[in-house]
Amino acid sequence: MSSVPDGSLAEAFTKEHHDIDAAIENYLASTHEGPEQRAKMLLEAVIALRRHIYLEEEVVFPDLPRATLMMPLMVMHREHGELWRRMDVLEESLQSGSADEQLMADCQELLSLLDNHNSKEEPIIYPQMDTALSVQEQQKVAHL
Template sequence: MSTVGGVLEREHRIIDVGITILAGADPTDVSANQRMAALDAIAMLRRHIYLEEEYLFPPLRAAGLLGPVMVMVLEHGKMWPALDELERLLGDDAFAAAAALCRNLLEQLAAHNLKEERILYPQAEEMLTPGDLDELDHLLATAEIPAGWVCGGVAVD
């Protein structure tokens, strides 16, 4: 049986692979598959952030993990504009800049994912009720990010 943390960790790995493919690409010869891998990773990361912020983090905050959750939300807020910029760069065929941004994003994700995997995900398995875990498990398989949704850590002008 998969755990919620296990599913989220697998998503981390899949996202990392998609971003790594473009980060290591020759910017003068980026294939359609490399571009698509990066775009798929961006979409998956946005959905992953959405699920965490809307469904995983609220019960963890209520259970007393306000500090660690807020750190994750702030880090999501730093990544979100980078994802916007990466999509723009890919649309403009600015592959050298996109690859550099991917390398920076991978560094951010390495530190961020480690904290989630070592602190928040184990706590979720211990603190959330079976009903919360079942709902989250269902959402991981079915939920889609609503149009226009932006993560909580993004500063609004």
Template sequence: MLSDNGNRTPRRRRQSPRLDQPDFHKTYLADPQSDVEEHVMPDRVLSAELMRQHREIAAAIECFVGKLDGGDRQPELLRATMDALRRHIYLEETFVFPPIRKAGIMKPVFVMMHEHGQLWRTMEALTRLLADRTGGPRFDATCDQLLDQLHGHNFKEEPVVYLHADYDLPPPTSAQLTRFVVTGRIPDGWVCQQAGTKRGR
């Protein structure tokens, strides 16, 4: 963000985890089939795994924004993080939301899917800006928008929806979700239901 005199104004840091080591890239952002043992979830409820993904994705976006503040633009970090967020949205809409909705938790799931659409459209805007090599205030503002949307979404989703992930998912679905966390890939061209757009294949 630029100040009135044209200098970049440091942003106020949020209290989410910072990403100061490469572990995130070695695990969640990297090829999901690598380092499989680190992804297995023994003695861990599904909600804890989903929240871990929230923390790591938000931390990676904050890391990217922090590097922007220092004049160091790393598009590969943002692209990898957005891929991770799209994958997270896919696993929720494919494995988590349907059985929760079937259990009667309708309105919260509808709100979460609407917010997925907002996140998706913001990521598409950032993808276009990266492709056009567009920087400056517009790019900064769109990064901030994605981070704000993600924080607001996570704040609502974790206490309202994720509790049901531990109790309302039938065992076969829970097993499918666990396998997807370890090795799954988002299908080419998939978009979330409320995105209102299509990705090129």
């Protein structure tokens, strides 16, 4: 993951949201590129998003206080599942050579799911990461 200049993991995860959005938007705007290059761009965005969700689910969220965050964490978990399935569909579409229009519509759908997810995750969950994890733990995650 990207570096944590001030030790804030929340900031690094938020930046990653923007980077992943930008990668998908770059794909959408890259209609002048060849199909192989475009497929590569999309796959890289999918890999980055899967890694981001994996770090949240497996590394960071288990350290957050269950008592206060149980409901929001359940919502995040459900939405991660939905995002994951959308990415599976996108990858299958890429492999089966689906039309650009279909892939681009699927990406728009993914972007709007991400917008809805991140707009809750950033204000509700992320500030808790900086409080629940020590600076040392945050640095460790940041270098994974």
